[in-house]
Amino acid sequence: MKAIRFGRLSAVAVVAAGALALSACGTDNPTGSNQSPGATGAAVSGTLTGIGSSAQGAAMDAWKTAFGSANSGATVQYSPDGSGAGRKALIDGSAQFGGSDAYLKDEEYESAKAQCGPDGALNIPVYISPIAVAFNLPEVKELKLDAETLANIFRGEIATWNDPAIAALNPGVTLPDLKVTPVNRSDDSGTTTNFTEYLAAAAPSVWTDKASGVWPSSLQGENAKGTSGVVKVVTDTPGAVTYADDSAVSGKLGTAQIKVGESFTTISAEAAAKAADASTPVAGRNASDVSLKLDRSTKTEGVYPIVLVSYHIVCSTYADQKTVDLVKAFESYVVSEKGQKDAQDAAKSAPLSSDLRAKAKKAIDAIKVKA
């Protein structure tokens, strides 16, 4: 009996020790910075909740940190659940803004009116991310490809890297006799949407599938989850090729120059920004909305057409002044020159052009309290 009693006591002691360990102290200041409270005087306050694209996570980290330290009373929280989840959250009122790799679909725009008032929701571009065609060839770091060849590679029609179609575009480059392993995203993603949109528009004779966030399941190939997943697979597999956000493509991989018009465009932030500038507004939206319809089959030289434009989706009206002030302050910062630079430093995203920033700012200024 005594032994049992003692056993029980020790058991209780262990549990209690665990509970004590729980209450150990931690700090919210890993960077060792001095956040002087109220440095910028009476700014906005409150908590702003956003849900959305996981690809925006890195840029959002930078934005919420900088915004929080400039406005000591304000907090921005962001959950990277996914673009679709973000749009849903804005529509059902779970979040004040949604982060999305695509602007609202027409039916979503209609259903957002219940939450956002008759003027609906606003799509505000927050950064551009050029999508690189990255490949793992031991000796080759640069390749020139056109839309048809690219489509054929990803459809599995081109079996080896020294295929005549690739060789014809790359005179003087020694191509290895290596099996082509196309790697696509296994998850539904904005990157796939934009890449297939480009292929369907620029090489309609080869790419017969519709543009979609899900890779056509009829095509056999390797895939992996997430940008980091595909980059890792391609880095590990000689002969593999994928499409991925340029910021995540490491120096070990080569990137392709894409044929636009008569010349080949190297991927760059400037070339990507040109693609966004050359876009047209989407019809049937709020007057100040900034949804961009990109021209994928453009012939304008110097434009890199495979880009993804990431948006913040906000309501045109909110229930109270405090939320309006908070949303306006945050989004104005995001599209400001400083906000764009902060995101570029942290996430290596391509900044919006000043023209586009002006349009976005105008849309943000139109946000008001629900009548």
Next chain:
Amino acid sequence: MTTTDVAPGRSKLTRGRLPGFAPWVSLAVALVLGAAAVAVPGFTPFGWGIASAIIFAIVYVAWSRAVEGGRKAADKLATCLVVGAFLVALLPLVSVIWTVLVAGIPGLLTPGFFTTSMNGVTGVFDNRAVEEGGPVIGGIYHALLGTLMITLLATLISVPVGLLTSIYLVEYGQDKPLARAITFFVDVMTGIPSIVAGLFAAAFFFLVVGPGTKTGFVAAVALSVLMIPVVVRSSEEMLKIVPNELREASYALGVRKWRTILKVVIPTAISGIASGVTLAIARVIGETAPILVTAGFATTINNSPFAGWMASLPTFIYTQILNPTSPSNPAPSDQRAWGAALVLIILVMLLNLVARIVAKAFAPKTGR
């Protein structure tokens, strides 16, 4: 060997048995033959081990069959297979643990890993860490705290409900239609995909409390939906195998049924129940998707599971691996993620240990 009774060394009793050195001789033969067999396609230690193990089993069992006969040989074969199964099971364990240790220890040893959150850590710091060799900053305190609180709450909900249900099933149900229905539907519940449990809890609180209710408690409810069936199922099995003699002895002494259950049945089964509960905790403590949709994603410390978003180790690991803080330099994020994974494993180990101590304290002494 002669058959005379006075033969020295081996008596009649040990005749027809393999000598004590038989396994060692077989092993030596197997190692040599194994090396020879593997040398043909190309020598690897792994292939050598596998080939030797197979040859050992063949040699040892055949020898036993020749000397001892079929029954003993079957016994030896079974022993070889059982030990082999154990060794095979160790392979992935060692491999996974090794991977996590190698990748996780650098993260664990980073100063501030346990005492800071990820508040304010942006890609700029990670880029600097990689490009200029600076320290990797940011820690898991917020996530560790969140995981402990969410899991504790989920356990507080699931264990009483699960245990009481299994008591109902075993002690009171007695094949009543209701008991049969519960058993059946508990089985069905084990098949709920974890994301569905999360969405269900999120939708429930959306309706009851309001849009966008995401707290640690909601996550605990979601995890409970996943935990309860595991608790019920395992404790039901454990209660079932408590011998009826014990119950009857207790009743015969005039002890009431509920006291019999609390004082006799549960203590007898407590070791199994505790291991079931640990399994259930282990099952949910690593869940990512249901926590993301119910508790949100925080980078700061939140001390209250009833208000505000809460971080957790799995969501931390998941986002750090799949969406690094700096997309162009994922190495610091990987380091933090593997470090957090190691912490999560150690955490479950400790829980397991606690469960065992608790079980040992309450369990009666049995034959084994």
Next chain:
Amino acid sequence: MTTAPPRQAERAGVPAAIAAQDSPRGDKVFSTLALTAGCLILAVLFGVAVFLVVQAIPAFTADPADIQGGKGFLAYIAPIVIGTVIAAAIALVIATPISIGVALFITHFAPRRIASALGYVIDLLAAIPSVIYGAWGASFLAREISPAYVWLAENAGWIPIFSGPASATGKTILTAGIVLSVMVLPIITSLSREIFLQTPKLHEEAALALGATRWEMIKMAVFPFARPGVVSAIMLGLGRALGETMAVALVLSSGALTVSLVQSGNQTIAAEIALNFPEASGLKVATLIAAGLVLFVITLAVNMVARWIISRHKEFSGAN
């Protein structure tokens, strides 16, 4: 020899004096509590079912052309149902014999002193979060195992399940199945171990006394006693294998349904939901939830079969 019963009684607070202090109310309260807990579970499950059905209805009523793939819900779900079954089957085929072997090793073969430590080691496997299994499977196991797939495709390619060309990355359904088997192994082992330990010592000793070898004793005394419990353990493992999302999502290079286990292709329901849910909206959400509902139904069917197997051996069930 077990001496448990008298000790139990002793610990229960022997004398009738204590029993007399109990009022029948204790019994009433306790049984009501137990019943309430059971009903709560039914209520929760009912809630989940209602939630699933309500959310899934649009997928069943929608125009087939609008469902992903353009051929209606059935054409969409059929391949991934088969994929789910294949992955879970691979996992169980590998994990069941090994788990039972490990449980036997721990309970009946290993030296007593190290047995519980060994059990602890295996339980560790259950502690590893699935995203880590996924990362391990995708980055380590797939790479190490792909030469074996190439070999299989070259030498055993005439068997349809090994037909080539083998995947260059090793991220196939077979690898996913192996990772799943590692994940369900501790579940089956842990429960089987507890059940093997509870085999009546008298039965075991009687068998040994009659001259049975250890293996014969296990076959005659342990297995018949443990069978329903082991089936339960396997079912619990199957539940995990069917519902596992993140590990499969990270390991498997998904695609259209293929017979070959060494090519990329196939997909499981849970992984399909995990991969597509974050970006889904509108009808797509309904389709994915409907897929979840289907997974639910599969689990239901599997469990009915398991129940039936157990009921055939009811005479051996524990509390006899």
